[in-house]
Amino acid sequence: MASTIKDVSAIAGVSMKTVSRVLNKERYVSEKTRLRVERAVAELNFRPSVAARILAGKRSYQIALIYDNHSPHYIHQIQTGVWARCIEEGVRLLAQPSDAASPILAREIGGLIDQTQVDGVILSSPVTDAPGALEELEKRGIPYVRISPGTDYDRSSSVSMDDVQAADDMTSHLIALGHRRIGFVVGHANHTASDQRLFGYRRALDKAGLAFEPKYVRPGAFDFSSGEAAGDVLLDLAQPPTAIFASNDDMAAGVLTVAHRRGMSVPRDLSVVGFDDTALASQLWPPLTTVRQPTRDLAYAAAGLLFDAADEVVHRRLPHELVLRASTAGPRKS
Amino acid sequence: MASTIKDVSAIAGVSMKTVSRVLNKERYVSEKTRLRVERAVAELNFRPSVAARILAGKRSYQIALIYDNHSPHYIHQIQTGVWARCIEEGVRLLAQPSDAASPILAREIGGLIDQTQVDGVILSSPVTDAPGALEELEKRGIPYVRISPGTDYDRSSSVSMDDVQAADDMTSHLIALGHRRIGFVVGHANHTASDQRLFGYRRALDKAGLAFEPKYVRPGAFDFSSGEAAGDVLLDLAQPPTAIFASNDDMAAGVLTVAHRRGMSVPRDLSVVGFDDTALASQLWPPLTTVRQPTRDLAYAAAGLLFDAADEVVHRRLPHELVLRASTAGPRKS
DNA sequence: TATCAATATGACAGCGCTATCATATGGCGT
């Protein structure tokens, strides 16, 4: 059924090696032969066998994307971005869910590499910060790029956004609206972004000369129900916050639900903001003011770094954006 | 770095072929040798090269999942389900986004197969109903299983839920609550499930002796904004519906937003229901009454069919479930 | 014209496995 290089070389009237040269865009092929070969390839609708290429050559034309994230939206955007860049490069993508906290993560990654011989790996947060994983990749000399790493910044190329500045911007925006008691729901403890967003929140308070009140900060885990729990605690305070900043949209949705359940009107009685600008943010009522995290673009850029600058360590930082919607307003005069 | 069968055979003191036999669980290997080989494999942490296996053998230990769906939640569940089954089988999964309406879909699938030699393919709706794709797979003799196919039911094995019955159940539930004017938002025209859900709605009306009113049915596209548009039209009617059934949760979210925007209270002034029970459904306010579609289980079962019953055509139908939440109530007395 | 590097092409081995076929061993019936 499927044709081989041999078939192509027969039709084009050249050696197999020359066909191989054309396929790999190597130098030293004359224009004339290249055209002949390309015509033969098109005629047979020939596709080289990835397996044979891996076995014979050094490249596999495959990269792996390793992720462990419980937000389907986030994963989807990451996949889409990396995918788009891979298509351009003619490289296949192996998507690999995993568990960043698993003790066998390194072994799994090792197995993946042994089995598939991927040319490179893209790590998305929080796998970016699993020491075992990084060691395994380095031991094998596999190039890798990290998306939003939290630790060992200079250990590999990476793409990221400025979480600290984004949280600072959002907090400053709330302060500018007149809020003085601002609640904060922290993200999952595994993710370094959680710390950074918390730090940005504190920095903004500090710049504005507002005191940091630990009671206004609640832990969360990036999921809806932890947002609900945190919202309940914050709104039960004697002096409840007039605005709540959740470290992602899912948790903000939880806060919103708690407010509705208590018969509060958002944003009249309470302003709520999120982080990420997932699809969820605009599908809630009221639509959520949030930080647009350029997830898809980060993923696209990460794949680009992997292909372009295999050797040197490069960091690319992409801009974020405040998305102002209807969930925020000034505090009620009281 | 990575070890080979040769290394294993040297340690175990047997031939390469015997090691291969153990790896492939072939017959005619004595217990004793099998243990020796397994110990050597463990010692070297040996993983056979997928590439070499593909090249030499008939199997590739890889399957592909082809999808084209704009709901990240749905994709995520499909991926997770198929993935889980693949892990059990020790098979690698290639996830392949695609465009069901693209004229080059068949060529893309052909290319994928030529390049990667996948052992089988899982098609998720609506790629399930792309004639070119099915022909390509059959031409190449690649086994495939479809998830929720809409056409050519007996053409391949498949897993599905009963969309007609589910929509009937939900509509009957609304009627039982006392609703007589029930709006319906149809799904994307590409998906056969859209027709089936509409038919279930009509069948329930019919059984209850209620007339089918075309003006209460609006087209949609499975996304939030088409839900908003449909909701606006329905609520602008002189005799607006007292309940709206959207063919998926995203569109129900759109209807909910329109209702909020008009200052209506859900479910007091309007009941709203969705379909799928994605995470979104429980994160909205009020939480959405919906049909739980067992997406993850469908995907898991689909992979199972691919591995188990490669030859015969088997259909597996999984049960759905009405999830009653706070977005429904009886109509207001008027 | 001779010389050399840059360009262009091909012959052939071998990547790490599995398929095929050959061979060896043991137990059972006659």
Added chain:
DNA sequence: ACGCCATATGATAGCGCTGTCATATTGATA
């Protein structure tokens, strides 16, 4: 004792490519 089949193992070829090295064929330079 002999054949015969089920069981158990190995030797060898080759899957479809690419790497290496050898071999033209140019054009520029001395």
